[in-house]
Each structure stands twice: as C-alpha cells, then as structure tokens.
Amino acid sequence: MIQLQGIIKKYRTDRIETLALEDIDLHVKRGEFLSVMGPSGCGKSTLLNILGLLDIPDGGTMTINEKEVLAQTANQHARFRNQHIGFIFQSFHLVPDLTVVDNVEIPLLYRKVANKERRQRALHALEQVGLTPRTNHYPTQLSGGQQQRVAIARAIVGEPDIILADEPTGNLDSQMGDEIMDILTTLNKQKATSIVMVTHDQLKADQTNRIVRMFDGRVVD
Amino acid sequence: MIYHYIKTSLKVLARRKLFTAVSLFGVGFTLIVLVVVTAMIDHLLFPTGPERNHARTLIVESMVMRSPDRGSSRSGQMGYRFLSRHVKTLPSAHRVSIFSETDSALSFVPTGKISSEMMHTDAEYWQIFEFDFIEGEAFSQQDMSAGNMVAVINQTTRRNFFGDNPALGQEINIDGQSFRVKGIVRDVPLIEYHAYSDVWVPITTYKSTTYREAMMGDFRAAILAEKSDDLATIKAEFQAMLPLIDFPDPKQYNYMNGGADTRIELLARDMFNEYDQAESSAAKLISIAIGLMVLFMSLPAINLININVSRIMERSTEIGIRKAFGASSRHLVVQFLSENMILTALGGLLGYVGAAIVLRMIESSDLIAYADFHLNFRIFIVGLGLIFIFGLLSGVYPAWKMSRLSPVQALRGGQA
Ligand SMILES: Nc1ncnc2c1ncn2[C@@H]1O[C@H](COP(=O)(O)OP(=O)(O)OP(=O)(O)O)[C@@H](O)[C@H]1O
Ligand SMILES: [Mg+2]
Numbered sequence: 001m002i003q004l005q006g007i008i009k010k011y012r013t014d015r016i017e018t019l020a021l022e023d024i025d026l027h028v029k030r031g032e033f034l035s036v037m038g039p040s041g042c043g044k045s046t047l048l049n050i051l052g053l054l055d056i057p058d059g060g061t062m063t064i065n066e067k068e069v070l071a072q073t074a075n076q077h078a079r080f081r082n083q084h085i086g087f088i089f090q091s092f093h094l095v096p097d098l099t100v101v102d103n104v105e106i107p108l109l110y111r112k113v114a115n116k117e118r119r120q121r122a123l124h125a126l127e128q129v130g131l132t133p134r135t136n137h138y139p140t141q142l143s144g145g146q147q148q149r150v151a152i153a154r155a156i157v158g159e160p161d162i163i164l165a166d167e168p169t170g171n172l173d174s175q176m177g178d179e180i181m182d183i184l185t186t187l188n189k190q191k192a193t194s195i196v197m198v199t200h201d202q203l204k205a206d207q208t209n210r211i212v213r214m215f216d217g218r219v220v221d
Numbered sequence: 222m223i224y225h226y227i228k229t230s231l232k233v234l235a236r237r238k239l240f241t242a243v244s245l246f247g248v249g250f251t252l253i254v255l256v257v258v259t260a261m262i263d264h265l266l267f268p269t270g271p272e273r274n275h276a277r278t279l280i281v282e283s284m285v286m287r288s289p290d291r292g293s294s295r296s297g298q299m300g301y302r303f304l305s306r307h308v309k310t311l312p313s314a315h316r317v318s319i320f321s322e323t324d325s326a327l328s329f330v331p332t333g334k335i336s337s338e339m340m341h342t343d344a345e346y347w348q349i350f351e352f353d354f355i356e357g358e359a360f361s362q363q364d365m366s367a368g369n370m371v372a373v374i375n376q377t378t379r380r381n382f383f384g385d386n387p388a389l390g391q392e393i394n395i396d397g398q399s400f401r402v403k404g405i406v407r408d409v410p411l412i413e414y415h416a417y418s419d420v421w422v423p424i425t426t427y428k429s430t431t432y433r434e435a436m437m438g439d440f441r442a443a444i445l446a447e448k449s450d451d452l453a454t455i456k457a458e459f460q461a462m463l464p465l466i467d468f469p470d471p472k473q474y475n476y477m478n479g480g481a482d483t484r485i486e487l488l489a490r491d492m493f494n495e496y497d498q499a500e501s502s503a504a505k506l507i508s509i510a511i512g513l514m515v516l517f518m519s520l521p522a523i524n525l526i527n528i529n530v531s532r533i534m535e536r537s538t539e540i541g542i543r544k545a546f547g548a549s550s551r552h553l554v555v556q557f558l559s560e561n562m563i564l565t566a567l568g569g570l571l572g573y574v575g576a577a578i579v580l581r582m583i584e585s586s587d588l589i590a591y592a593d594f595h596l597n598f599r600i601f602i603v604g605l606g607l608i609f610i611f612g613l614l615s616g617v618y619p620a621w622k623m624s625r626l627s628p629v630q631a632l633r634g635g636q637a
Pocket of ligand 2: 044045046166
C-alpha cells in the first residue's frame, strides 16, 4: 500500500546536520500489522511522520497505492491524511480545550459529514474503546490510559486504511498497554486496518505480523 | 460548519476564562474610550439642542481693535454699535442676533439666595437657536420695542424660584429688576455655549443705554444663513465690511480685525489665540485631534493584537493536531477568525453597554452642566469595524503563518 524507496531525511540545527533517515526502503502492505523497533534516536518517529505525510523527506520516492505523492501539494496531503490515515501519538496530543467527544470528532470536521452523524460516529468510536461514560470530560480529567483510548477513538473514527501509532503504550503501565494492544489487534483483524506501530516493547512487537528493526537511520537485517 | 465553528469558539472561550476576560476587556475598553471620546466631540461639534442649526450658522465671538499707530489695542467681545451697524446689515445674512455674555445675577427669595446665569438678547435670537419651550413663548420684537420687562427662564430656574407652583406670568426679581416670566425652556447643556444660560431678557431692559455706542463690549453675534452654501459669501462680506467700519473716534481707534466662524473654526481660534486674523486654523485643529485619537486608540489596539498573536502561537499543538487529521490552511484560518469575530462581537456588546453607562455617569455627575450625550451609533459601528479589522489582521497573520508550518513543526510547538 505504502512504498518507500531510498528515503533520506536530514535535520539542520545551527551548523550541525543530522541524518535522521538514510536510504530507507520499506513496503507497508494492506491489512498488515507492522512494528518498528530500534534504539532511541534511530529515526523511528521520523519514519512514521514521513509515512503519515506529516513531514516531507529530503530524498527518495514514496508511492501510496502506486501513486507518487511527494510532488503533491500540502492541501492534497491534508486531504489524504483526513481520508486514509489515523494517528496515535506517544504523548496523546488531545486538544485540552475540547471535551473528549469533541476531540474525537476532529477528523470528521474536515469531511462533509452532517453534525448529527458526526456526533454519532464519535460516540460509537468511544464505545469501541470503552469510554462511553467519559464523553463530556476534558482531557485533563482523564488518566493517561483513558487519554490514549480517546486518541485511539479519534484515530479510528474516520475508518482509515492505516493507523500510525508512535509508542502508543509507551506512557502507560503494562495493564493499560495490554488493553490498548487488544484494541489495535481487534481493529487490525476485524476491519483489516493496516497498522504501523513504533514500540520499545518486544512482547508487544511479537504480537504483530512483522517487525522492522532500525539502527542509526537505517533499516537493519 | 459555521454553526460548528461558533459553538466550538464559545466552548473554547468559556474554557479559557482568563484569556477571554483579558480580550473582552481589551475590546470593550477600546470601544468605551472611542465611543465616549467621540460622543463628547460629537456633542461639542454637532449639537442637537438649540444650536442644532450650527451647519448654517456663523458666530462672531471676538475682535481686535487697534489705534492708528497700532500701538494700543483692545480685544474681546464687541459692542452693540459695531454689531448693529456692521454685522446686522450683512446683505446675505438671513437672520442676525446680538446677544450678551452671560453674567451671574443674584436674586433674593424668601427661602434664600439664587444665583442664575443671565443673558441679554434680541427677538431674532429665538429664531436662530431653536429652544425647546415647555411653557409660554419667546419675547418678540414688540416686547423689545416696548421695553417690556419680560424673561425666558429654564427649567432649573423655574424650579428654584417657584418649586411646583405655576411660573408663567409670574414675576421674578433679578439683580434688582423685576421680570415677568414669558416662557420656560428645557435646560441647555453648557457645551452649547451660545445658547447656554438660565435667564434670557431683552437687551432693551438694560438699566442704562450706554451700551449702544460701544464698539467693543460684552456682545456676540450669531448669523444664520438661509443655506450652508451662503456661509462663504457671508464671510467674504464680513471681511469686505472691515475696512469700511464707521469708528466714532477714528483718532483713537481706526482698525478692527477678526472673522465670522463656524463652530470648529471658533474652537480653533480660541485654542490657538488667533484673534487678529480673518480665518482660524481649523484644519490644524482637526489634524491634531485625529492624531491624538489615533495615538490614544493605538494603545488598546496594540494590546489586542498582542493578545491575539500570543493566543494563536500558544495553540500551535492544537494546530498540529488538526493538521494531522486533515485540516487545510483555510480551515484553520477560518476557525481562528471566527473565534476572533465572536470575541469581538461580545466585546463590542460589552463596550456598548459600558459606554452607555460611562456617558450616563458623566451626565449625572454635573461635570458638564445640563449635558445630554447621545451614544453615537455611527461611531460605535465604525469603532466596532475598526476592531474587527484589527482582530482580522492580528488573527489572520499568525493563523496563516502557523497554518503554513508542516504538521510536525506545529506539533513540536511552532519552531521550524
Ligand atoms: N526537529 C529536529 N531537529 C533536529 N534534529 C532532530 C529533530 N527531530 C529529530 N531529530 C534527530 O533525528 C534523529 C531521529 O529522531 P527520531 O525522533 O526519529 O528518533 P526516535 O527513533 O523516534 O527516538 P525515540 O525512540 O527516542 O523516540 C535523532 O538523532 C534526533 O535527534
Ligand atoms: Mg520517537
């Protein structure tokens, strides 16, 4: 589904240049649950950002469903993210001024969905992650695990083809982490949603279809 | 979608109480200042009371008179002789009134002492200045020629002398003279200073007739034109008349200078002490006033822009999140603008109410005698429009800038 070839990403800060990704080739297949592992600073988040069109690489080619995407405009990327991608961030990234259900509605805001239907779909997504009683709370009134479940509800509400999850269990205790894994696994199995998950946890990586290991900006093995 | 933006904006504003309060205060305060200041200027320049014919009225308030060698001079208000012979006769003038400075006059009544402002004037006065008669009428030309001891008084004077008893036709004693009350008018605000007084009596009731021969004295003149287009002609006639003045003793004084002014020109003449010239620097006064106004307004405006910019910068993570989930630059700009608009509208409401309260307070504080301010809706709308523009500029720029960041940059907090 998503094909990366010879992807390079550099960061320039002051006079130092960091090569965060060095010649990455990667193919994420439809319906695949993929985990990305590697030491801190090896470029996992950078890779995920590029997969999600949140950041543009400095070199290489990228096709989605056989279509070259790097030459497209920022607005085309925004539309693609909106229609096809769900994000789960390590630090949740919920909007603090919005209630749980308003947060979950965000992806649908940028599609032509009627107000009523938007609300229904958001409530349904919250039901799937078991948060129905908390819909009108604000993010700060929730535990870390609950916040991450809100983030998952937001990622799945638009029924994306692929979910990109950057250490979704990294900030949670092991029991919460297991629950989140269950939700993702179920989604992958039932809806055939592709998932790319960055994790430091070997046990969780073992539950996925395939593990990609990175070291120093490269895919190893 | 618009409905959603409004709803979300209100929620966000309700959540961020401190910020909302500061912004509302900013917008509200700016508007209050603007509306109150303009109401006062409006009141000063565009009276709605007796001086409501100001647009076709010229006032001769002061002149300079000099000796043949120009060494000795008198300046100030004019005498009856000059005004009646040379101003009253200007060919294009529709009506001309000669009226005195007001003078404090004392009355002794059983309950104590009453001090009133008293003006001596003529019958035409009542046709140039449109007083609001509650009872009775103005004194007429016949009253003048017959030397009738009659007076028009205002409401406050009526109350001081008569309480709740009937006043019309009754006698009042002022400065040792007795007058029959012929008319009662509504109080006039001090700022309409040619119509301002408590008691008006005919010039012909002066105890002595020496006033008639004076070139300089305590009198002023108001000239009403048929239409405002005639003002320029009248001014020209006034200037043409000056060299032809018939001086009673040309060896003592043989030169008079000055001009017939509109309201703003009169203000400028007093402000810059421009008495020995035909025209005052009204344009200069207007530019100074506009300059001060802009300076005054720019402080709250800058404050508002500052608040807006920091508010949007602070929400860079939210922008990043929304972008990640598909918001386009346009979506984000519209969102932040609608928040701005709602905030401005609420602030505007607050400013409107606040300005009304402040104006009412000034009115009732006796700061300006008998003041009657009108909350100028036109100015309010202009002010609100200006704030919307500030809000737009201050909101659009940072929102647009933030919306151009890549989603990762925005999520990281806005650094490139
Ligand atoms: N905005 C940035 N500016 C400069 N360097 C950056 C920036 N973001 C990432 N880097 C560098 O790029 C490299 C890869 O970073 P990345 O965040 O992808 O690592 P990671 O594998 O996700 O690490 P972690 O497991 O700690 O999250 C690191 O060396 C990092 O310092
Ligand atoms: Mg990372």
